[in-house]
Amino acid sequence: MAYSGFKIPGHPDEFGGVFFGTHFVMQVWPAIDLRGGKCVRLRQGDYQQETIFALDPVTAARQFADQGATHLHIVDLEGAREGLPVNLPSVQEILEAVKIECELGGGIRDEQSVQELLGFGLTRLVIGTSALTDPEWFRSACHKYPGKLVLGIDARDGRAATDGWLNTSNVAAIELARQFANEPLAAIIYTDIATDGMMAGPNVAAMAEMQAAVDVPIVASGGVTTLEDVARLAAAGLAGCIIGRALYEGTLSLAEAIRVAKGEPLSKTH
Secondary structure, eight states, X not given: OOOOOOOXXXXXXXXXXXXXXXXXXXXXXXXXXXXXXXXXXXXXXXXXXXXXXXXXXXXXXXXXXHXXXXXXXXXXXXXXXXXXXXXXXXXXXXXXXXOSEEEEESSOOSHHHHHHXXXXXXSEEEEOHHHHHOHHHHHHXXXXXXXXXXXXXXXXXXEEEETTTTEEEEEEHHHHHHHTTTSOOSEEEEEETTTTTSXXXXXXXXHHHXXXXXXXXXXXXXXXXXXXXXXXXXXXXXXXXXXXXXXXXXXXOHHHHHHHHTTOOOOTTO
């Protein structure tokens, strides 16, 4: 089953994507991972393999917006480990600095956090651990905040990981997605931990398999390094992709990635 929705040419659909004719434009979400109020990236989710890329995440957010970003993916790394949002001052500063759609993940595990964070002006929230450990709560939250919650599935060897990737469950990633496929989710972010931060390309086959398994927009995360990677994900029918380390290390241009995500051909000089 592939994602299909009511198509209004040139207008956002209910999930935030845009259709032009019958062509769905893949969204590009540049990533800002927060730790200690700084913009960092990890390798394979390992907190001991951290690289600080920008002391000021607000500057990074502004640069992404200036390069054409209309979406921003923010992760509270400490929140993911601690079980509650930690870097809220930085998140609020980002929201004040850029007027684009921002989503936040990391440590969002109760009703109060969901309500407060949406009240800050975040477009949507990414929830992973609680969906696995308390599925009934997550299901009810999806209905209370339709189109505002994203199911975050972080997979190690095809199985869902929790608590900031510190623990791996026995639940298959695709089965977890199917469990919530009929709820009013904004999307599912599917992260392949093995490729995350490794600059070796995404696991396109796994991403395409997930997109084919459920009628929910799938946003691919992990390993997007080149414009070819973006083109492959778009061709595979993914609703969106998250790009992190590659933008900070300059292996691809955000503006070019957005262009390629629209289905435009790769330039000969990229």
